[in-house]
Amino acid sequence: DAKTTQPNSMESNEEEPVHLPCNHSTISGTDYIHWYRQLPSQGPEYVIHGLTSNVNNRMASLAIAEDRKSSTLILHRATLRDAAVYYCILRDGQGGATNKLIFGTGTLLAVQP
Amino acid sequence: ETGVTQSPTHLIKTRGQQVTLRCSSQSGHNTVSWYQQALGQGPQFIFQYYREEENGRGNFPPRFSGLQFPNYSSELNVNALELDDSALYLCASSLGSRPLNYGYTFGSGTRLTVV
Numbered sequence: 001d002a003k004t005t006q007p008n009s010m011e012s013n014e015e016e017p018v019h020l021p022c023n024h025s026t027i028s029g030t031d032y033i034h035w036y037r038q039l040p041s042q043g044p045e046y047v048i049h050g051l052t053s054n055v056n057n058r059m060a061s062l063a064i065a066e067d068r069k070s071s072t073l074i075l076h077r078a079t080l081r082d083a084a085v086y087y088c089i090l091r092d093g094q095g096g097a098t099n100k101l102i103f104g105t106g107t108l109l110a111v112q113p
Numbered sequence: 114e115t116g117v118t119q120s121p122t123h124l125i126k127t128r129g130q131q132v133t134l135r136c137s138s139q140s141g142h143n144t145v146s147w148y149q150q151a152l153g154q155g156p157q158f159i160f161q162y163y164r165e166e167e168n169g170r171g172n173f174p175p176r177f178s179g180l181q182f183p184n185y186s187s188e189l190n191v192n193a194l195e196l197d198d199s200a201l202y203l204c205a206s207s208l209g210s211r212p213l214n215y216g217y218t219f220g221s222g223t224r225l226t227v228v
Contacts, residue, residue, distance in 0.1 A: 034216065036216075041221065042219075042221050042222075043117070043203045043204075043205070043219030043220050043221050043222050044156065044203070044205075044217075044219045045219065046216030046217065046218070049216065085155075087155060100146065100158040100161065100169060100171065101146075101148075101156070101158065101205075101217065102158070103148075103155030103156045103157070104155050105153075105154060105155050106155055
């Protein structure tokens with residue numbers, strides 16, 4: 001399974017944009033890039049995913065590098081409720097009966113008021 | 114729609130005992146996966162159940178076993194508990210065993226402490 005590398009922690013100010021980077025230099029052509037986040041005392045929560053093109057949804061945007069070896073999760077205006085551990089995960093888009101999630105240690109995002 | 118519910122929320126067991134954790138999947142979901150999360154680590158995949166059968170397993174010993182029922186709820190059983198089994202156990206449900214396009218829905222977990 002291809003691996004991802006994320007900074008251990010980042011800090012942001014409330015109402016400012018946050019760019020969370022993820023490196024995945026060994027990504028294969030069929031790997032999707034998924035982001036989950038885990039708020040304190042909760043289970044992980046799906047945020048967004050993409051394959052090649054940039055993606056937007058109500059929670060965030062995902063910018064994918066042209067060579068797909070890195071991606072960035074963008075929170076357009078951080079709020080205190082966005083303080084969480086953010087996980088960047090690669091998932092194979094083909095083959096196999098199970099599509100388990102392989103979590104790393106993620107990026108702990110702190111949001112200052 | 115209801116989300117994923119897990120019970121109990123907290124549990125303390127003694128080394129060598131057995132434990133059963135329960136999970137009710139989100140309405141409409143037919144697949145359940147279980148994860149173990151040690152303190153300060155990301156969740157680790159234990160196994161997945163699809164249509165009442167195990168169809169994928171992570172690197173966990175056979176004393177970790179599970180069941181899925183016709184209503185798609187699930188149980189995780191751990192025998193001969195060890196101190197290292199202390200962790201947050203997370204259940205995730207999905208529609209289909211390969212939910213690429215809409216992800217998994219996780220419960221808030223069961224915190225198991227083995228003493």
